[in-house]
Amino acid sequence: MKYCVETFDLTKNYRDFSAVDNLKMKIKNKGIFGFLGPNGAGKTTTIKMLTCLTLPTSGTATVAGHDILKNPNEVRQKIGMIPQMVSLYGDLTVKENIHLCGDFYGVPEDLRDSRADELMEMVDIKYAENKYVSQLSGGMKQKASVVASLIHQPDILFMDEPTIGLDPTTKRILWDLVEELNSEGRSIILCSHDMYEVELLCDDVGIINRGVLAAFDTPQGLKDTMIKERKNEKTSRSSNVTKIVDEIQKEASPEEKASFDKIKDYVEKKNRDSMELSVMINNLDENVLSHLKNLPITYEITKQHSGRIVIDMEDSEESVNQIIASIIENNGNITSISTKDPSLEDVFMKVTAKKEEVGEE
Numbered sequence: 001m002k003y004c005v006e007t008f009d010l011t012k013n014y015r016d017f018s019a020v021d022n023l024k025m026k027i028k029n030k031g032i033f034g035f036l037g038p039n040g041a042g043k044t045t046t047i048k049m050l051t052c053l054t055l056p057t058s059g060t061a062t063v064a065g066h067d068i069l070k071n072p073n074e075v076r077q078k079i080g081m082i083p084q085m086v087s088l089y090g091d092l093t094v095k096e097n098i099h100l101c102g103d104f105y106g107v108p109e110d111l112r113d114s115r116a117d118e119l120m121e122m123v124d125i126k127y128a129e130n131k132y133v134s135q136l137s138g139g140m141k142q143k144a145s146v147v148a149s150l151i152h153q154p155d156i157l158f159m160d161e162p163t164i165g166l167d168p169t170t171k172r173i174l175w176d177l178v179e180e181l182n183s184e185g186r187s188i189i190l191c192s193h194d195m196y197e198v199e200l201l202c203d204d205v206g207i208i209n210r211g212v213l214a215a216f217d218t219p220q221g222l223k224d225t226m227i228k229e230r231k232n233e234k235t236s237r238s239s240n241v242t243k244i245v246d247e248i249q250k251e252a253s254p255e256e257k258a259s260f261d262k263i264k265d266y267v268e269k270k271n272r273d274s275m276e277l278s279v280m281i282n283n284l285d286e287n288v289l290s291h292l293k294n295l296p297i298t299y300e301i302t303k304q305h306s307g308r309i310v311i312d313m314e315d316s317e318e319s320v321n322q323i324i325a326s327i328i329e330n331n332g333n334i335t336s337i338s339t340k341d342p343s344l345e346d347v348f349m350k351v352t353a354k355k356e357e358v359g360e361e
Contacts, residue, residue: 001065004029004156004187005050009059012045012211019045021211022059027204032178032188034202034219038352042211043191047158050189052076064155077105080154084161086141090134094125094144097133098151105152112151119147123177139170146177156187163197175201195345205344207351215351222347229350230342231315274299275315276340277323280308281332288332297322 005027012020020042027033037043048054050063052072060069064078088097095116102112120126125143133141142162149157159178163171178201182188192198198205199219207215207222215222281288284307292298297314304310313319320339327334 001029003027003062004031005033005061005063005189007046007050007059007061010046010049010056010061011058012042012049012054013057018211020049020056020208023208023211023213025206025213025216027187027189027206030182030185030187031203032182032190032201034198034205035189035191035208036193036198036205036348037208041209041352043208044160046208047160047189047191051079051081051158077152078155080149080152080157082142082145082149082157082159082162084164086133086145088133088141088144088148091132093130093132094120094136094147095129097144098148101148102151107152115151115153116147119150122180123147124173139166139173142166142170142174146174150181154186156189157181158189158191160191161193162190163192163194171197195343195348199344207348209352215347219344222344223342226342226347226350274312275319277311277313277320278308278336278338278340279311279323279327279334280306280336281327282307282335283331283333284309288327288330291326291330292323295322295326 003026005025007023007025010020010023010025011018023042023046035043035047045054049056049068050061052068052075055069060067062068063075066074066078068075089100092100098116098120099112102116107115117126120129123143123146125140125147128136128140128144133144136144146162162178163174166174175197178188178190188201190198190202202219205215205217205219205222206213215225217225284303289301289303289309292309292311293301295313297316297319298311299314300312302310302312311323313323320337324334324337
């Protein structure tokens with residue numbers, strides 16, 4: 001099976017409102033997929049349809065190779081769900097909740113018990129197996145929820161904001177668990193607003209907005225696309241302004257033409273392909289700065305109070321190497337260096353904002 005989930009014009013309408021609109025999406029089998037979207041984008045509705053909690057208005061999907069309309073029971077046997085709000089019974093113990101889930105899926109009693117013990121050990125909740133769920137902390141409840149969702153050994157695990165409200169240590173434990181489950185061959189579909197979490201864990205990312213799949217790629221692929229779009233926008237802006245200035249310049253006097261040439265030169269500089277490099281040099285002095293400023297690839301250098309410098313420079317494959325070489329040749333000691341690339345959050349904001357503008361137009 002190449003895809004764990006595949007949708008075919010999946011649509012869900014509520015009266016005159018289309019929550020999910022002809023969704024076509026293929027999620028690779030045995031990977032970790034990040035499903036993103038702003039509130040009200042159709043993300044939750046999509047997950048409800050894929051997990052057979054609600055019927056689509058039209059279209060369909062296959063989950064673990066089974067059609068959600070024709071074989072919903074087979075789909076349910078192949079999936080596990082960790083909801084954002086823990087849905088265990090507070091007046092039952094951890095063990096009782098897990099056993100109840102095992103019984104629901106028809107797991108034989110001896111296998112259920114041994115599997116429950118193994119899973120509780122894996123997520124480090126065994127010590128609390130006889131505690132009532134209502135007595136547990138948020139992190140402990142989420143661990144118990146993970147065990148309950150895995151008791152029937154699902155092929156696909158849906159996780160809806162699994163780490164929201166958790167402390168950093170518990171978050172790390174759950175991240176490690178996600179990677180461990182994936183290494184065992186399970187497909188993970190992660191819904192999250194934590195961009196760091198998604199970028200850390202996910203192989204592919206889909207962004208849904210207004211019921212439509214707005215972007216789909218690897219996290220780095222999405223960022224690379226944004227970098228290309230920014231370059232194209234700069235080139236387009238520069239070209240448009242230059243054309244306008246050229247038209248005006250045709251009727252200008254010789255003295256005015258010189259001024260227009262300066263305008264064109266300024267526009268070209270403002271819209272050139274550039275990149276930012278942040279460098280910390282613990283023995284920064286004027287000699288190092290002077291040599292960096294004189295490099296032909298350097299446009300501007302900003303010195304910060306911490307001793308860090310931010311260099312606006314030509315965007316080329318050799319630029320970073322030239323900057324590093326200049327610093328070392330002038331006895332500068334580099335302690336950290338980084339480029340300012342768009343983050344996954346930048347991509348998310350741009351993709352969702354762009355779709356809103358199109359809708360408004």
